[in-house]
Amino acid sequence: MAIPGTDPLTLEVVELIGSVVARYHDEYERAAAEHSLTGAQARVLGLLSLEPLPMRRIAHRLKCEPSNITGIVDRLEARGLVERRPDPGDRRVKLAAATQEGRGTAKRLRESLDFAREPLGELSADERTALRDLLRRMLGERPGQ
Template identity: 85%
Template sequence: MATPRTDPLTAEVVELIGTVVARYHTEYEQAAAKHSLTGAQARVLGLLTLEPMPMRRVAQQLKCEPSNITGIVDRLEAHGLVERRPDPNDRRVKLAAPTEEGAETARKLRESLDFAREPLAELSEEERTVLRDLLRRMLGERTS
């Protein structure tokens, strides 16, 4: 069976998406470094600011091995940015949660990511809504 050819427009869109992702990762790594964090540490800290969670769930969210998350949380804990606390629903389970300093660091990190925010600001609200809905559709999510 022959491999289907990609039309030029699809190829260009794929290339543009790749460029956006690469630039985002580069800026994210640079912003994390300004806070003496690796990109992985910054991603874990950012995720934990949404809600405290067991390390196994952090690993599932970030699609990596739980043992990797344990090491990252250990380093974040050593920097005073994350703490482990008992899960109120199951005291055998430990939740990783940001400290006040960790939540503040994550907020500053988010605010320093101008790469995506600045170009998006040039789009109208309607254009941003269309872009959001298209991206959600690409990810198999329902649009609102």
């Protein structure tokens, strides 16, 4: 009996996913460098451009240690891209938030990522929806999350 997930089709899909991830990572690193950011700084800035977050939540989303996030936020803050502010719901907690300049930088960074946007643009809305839903299922997300 074959080991589950070792059929040729599954192996090809795994290889294709790996290729997509590698190409996206390479482009993301290049785009970050064009803004004088590391990839990690760009990811933190991208998250904070959407909403202010406490360090622990940033670390959880990026699957790293909070101490790493503190250093990244320190460097982004020194460049005027991020600021720390008290959490209105709990004044003991500090939130990291993108400044106006930080939000603009994050927007330009997102706009410069063409790798996925161009091929995805060739798919119909139904195909993009199906791909999104399949990727969510692979990540264990329930519909509507």
